[in-house]
Amino acid sequence: MLQKTIILTAFLSSLICFGQKDSVPTVHTINSSPQTFTFNKGRTIGVSVGVGAAWAGSMIGLHQVWYKGMEKAPFHTFDDSREWMQMDKMGHFYTANKISNLVGDMYTWAGWQNKHAALLGFGVGFGYQFTLECLDAMGQRWGFSWSDMGANTLGAGMYLAQQLAWKEQRFILKFSYHNSPYAQYRPNTLGGTFAERLLKDYNGQTYWMSISPGAFLKNSKFPKWLCFSVGYGVEAKLHGIDDVYTVSTGNSALTFKAQRQVLFSLDIDFSKIPIKNKWLKAIVKQFNYLKLPFPTLIVTGNKWSGKWLYF
Numbered sequence: 001m002l003q004k005t006i007i008l009t010a011f012l013s014s015l016i017c018f019g020q021k022d023s024v025p026t027v028h029t030i031n032s033s034p035q036t037f038t039f040n041k042g043r044t045i046g047v048s049v050g051v052g053a054a055w056a057g058s059m060i061g062l063h064q065v066w067y068k069g070m071e072k073a074p075f076h077t078f079d080d081s082r083e084w085m086q087m088d089k090m091g092h093f094y095t096a097n098k099i100s101n102l103v104g105d106m107y108t109w110a111g112w113q114n115k116h117a118a119l120l121g122f123g124v125g126f127g128y129q130f131t132l133e134c135l136d137a138m139g140q141r142w143g144f145s146w147s148d149m150g151a152n153t154l155g156a157g158m159y160l161a162q163q164l165a166w167k168e169q170r171f172i173l174k175f176s177y178h179n180s181p182y183a184q185y186r187p188n189t190l191g192g193t194f195a196e197r198l199l200k201d202y203n204g205q206t207y208w209m210s211i212s213p214g215a216f217l218k219n220s221k222f223p224k225w226l227c228f229s230v231g232y233g234v235e236a237k238l239h240g241i242d243d244v245y246t247v248s249t250g251n252s253a254l255t256f257k258a259q260r261q262v263l264f265s266l267d268i269d270f271s272k273i274p275i276k277n278k279w280l281k282a283i284v285k286q287f288n289y290l291k292l293p294f295p296t297l298i299v300t301g302n303k304w305s306g307k308w309l310y311f
Helices: 001-014 041-067 083-109 114-136 147-167 193-198 278-289
Strands: 022-029 033-039 171-177 207-209 225-236 246-249 252-257 261-269 294-301 303-310
Touching: 033 303, 041 114, 083 114, 083 147, 083 171, 083 207, 083 225, 083 278, 114 147, 147 171, 171 261, 171 278, 225 246, 225 294
Parallel strands: none
Antiparallel strands: 022 033, 171 207, 207 225, 225 261, 246 252, 261 294, 294 303
16 A cells, blocks of 8 residues: 555645745634634645645556556455555555645645644545545455555544644654565565565565653653654565465575564654744654664564664
8 A cells, every 4th residue: 555655645745835825814713712823725725736636646647557457347345454464554554644644734734723624634544545445446356455444544543533632643653664685585576676675575664653752741851852662564474365485496495484573662753853944844744754763672473682773
């Protein structure tokens, strides 16, 4: 799923830097108390057109690049809930969350109330992923996956719940990647180039959740930008279903046994870095998509290890 939505995310990220400067002050009443905020009609139109164009354009592009040559089939479902040790579900969870967050941020930038911006962000994140599932449902090799939709709903819902509760994201999802040694044994499945491996090799991908204690501690000197991070990944996973996989290498054979990984590290919440310039702050916040390399403890099966810098 990461490979299918990376174009949309990059496109929408650029939209946050554009918009008209005219604004119209509007007074709304919430719980019988007036709340004044600035609604920007020009930015709202620009963001809405941009989101719609990115949605439609990415679907057209995906159809030409991803779906055009596939064998078609009537709408059907497909149970892939046990494949790849659920790494693909983490991709759905992450992507739905980030699309929702990005769209919500843009409508907040356009002057919308937090609640309305968050609801719209949730709707776009969920709706875009639902559209992709409908395209998958028409392919003979794939199908509409209820487990994918469950992950999509949780990811978008996690964004919405935090915005409604705190008006900010305190549990931040992030992504990191490193080249693994396993793609060389199944390049058609795990990728033959760096770009393909980035999108296909789950052994090199890690999905993180970063949390700052300072976000929950009032009047605390603990820096709100400093986070503790927990990650999830897999090791030696060469086949979607089989956890033990053997490959032939000349006159010998290598057998790989897949294992789950849990990782513990530090991280930075870029949205909490004290930057006074609003434009620079908005740009720096976009780095919250990625986990920075830090010293990391790794639990693989029942074995502990560590790296001074983990990507």
